[in-house]
Amino acid sequence: MSAAVTQDVQTSFSFTTKAKNIPGNLAIWAAILSEMSEFAVMFMVYFLAKVHNPELFYEGPTHLNTTAGTANTLIMLTSSFFVVRAVMAVRHDQLKQAVHWLWGAVACGLLYLTIKYFEYQWNSAQGLDTETNIFYGVYYYVTFNHFLHVGWGSAGLIWVIYRIKTGIYTKTEHEGLINMALYWHMIDLAWITIFPLLYVIR
Amino acid sequence: MNQKAHIKLIDTLWLVLIGLTLFSAYMAERAEPGFISVAIMAAVLTIKGRIIVDHFMELKSAHKLLRTLMRVYFYVIPTLIIIVALFPEQIARWTTLS
Numbered sequence: 001m002s003a004a005v006t007q008d009v010q011t012s013f014s015f016t017t018k019a020k021n022i023p024g025n026l027a028i029w030a031a032i033l034s035e036m037s038e039f040a041v042m043f044m045v046y047f048l049a050k051v052h053n054p055e056l057f058y059e060g061p062t063h064l065n066t067t068a069g070t071a072n073t074l075i076m077l078t079s080s081f082f083v084v085r086a087v088m089a090v091r092h093d094q095l096k097q098a099v100h101w102l103w104g105a106v107a108c109g110l111l112y113l114t115i116k117y118f119e120y121q122w123n124s125a126q127g128l129d130t131e132t133n134i135f136y137g138v139y140y141y142v143t144f145n146h147f148l149h150v151g152w153g154s155a156g157l158i159w160v161i162y163r164i165k166t167g168i169y170t171k172t173e174h175e176g177l178i179n180m181a182l183y184w185h186m187i188d189l190a191w192i193t194i195f196p197l198l199y200v201i202r
Numbered sequence: 203m204n205q206k207a208h209i210k211l212i213d214t215l216w217l218v219l220i221g222l223t224l225f226s227a228y229m230a231e232r233a234e235p236g237f238i239s240v241a242i243m244a245a246v247l248t249i250k251g252r253i254i255v256d257h258f259m260e261l262k263s264a265h266k267l268l269r270t271l272m273r274v275y276f277y278v279i280p281t282l283i284i285i286v287a288l289f290p291e292q293i294a295r296w297t298t299l300s
Contacts, residue, residue, distance in 0.1 A: 020265050021263070021264050021265045022264060022265045022268060023259065023260050023261065023264055029268060033271065036272075036275060040275070040279075043279060043282070047282055047286050047293075048293075048297055050286060050290070051286060051290040051291075051293045051294040051297070052294050052297070052298075054290055058235070061230065066227060066230050066231060067227075069227075069230075070223060070224070070226075070227040070230075073223045073226075074220060074223055074224075077216065077219045077220060077223060078216070078220075080254065080258050081212065081213075081216040081219075081258075083258075084212050084257075084258050085209070085212065088205065088208065088209065088212070092205055182259055185254055185258050185259045188254060188258075189251060189254055189255070189275075189276075192247065192250045192251065192254070193247060193251075193279055195223075195226065196226060196243045196244075196246070196247055196283075197283070199230055200226050200227075200229055200230040200243050201239075201240055201243050201283065201287075202235040
């Protein structure tokens, strides 16, 4: 394909997405909407299990570690904030600052995973596991699924840092960074829904 | 919006999210369980979701379908939270196979 044709294709694709005013690209939105649907199914399972087992879902949250849940919510929100600041920095050609913000987000992701690991250990010491009752079955199913998302999301952030440091992402060309930022915010959205359902509402 | 004003907005929204989370933690530990606390938590979820969708994901001025889909999520789930709190027995009856 000649350079002119390649340029045409790129311009055309770029024009299409910009004209439709979609942050990132359509592929990441297909992924995000699929993941949101997946979490929605889990929330439906939660609601149905709750109406059929009101006593277990009334008692369940009282035995969970609210401090760990709250800390992880604060960490996820802060990581999302760091990612927003990273995107803003890249747009203003402040690539070094963007990398710092992204490392902050990665640190939050790792801290989240560490706290969740110790929370599971703490649960185990209290005798709480997937077999205890249906509330804890749902709790482990939903939170471990989210745990995995934070894990690979953190890896994705490290990949984005690498792309900035190697000059692949610039002030004008950083669609991959936007995609990763959107995906990370989706992980955050899932957690802000999980937190009240499992730790707060009785 | 210039960079300085945008940073200020994002910083403020982050603080709002942190404040709402601490409020939720307080509710979890201290508030008397009941419909009022459930309704408050549902409202908090909607506010947090809207902040992230509109400002962090920058969908406030984005494609209408995408913006609507993402916003609706944070109205539907909180509404279901309230419906489940109000009518648990009826929903249990409707969803029992027998």
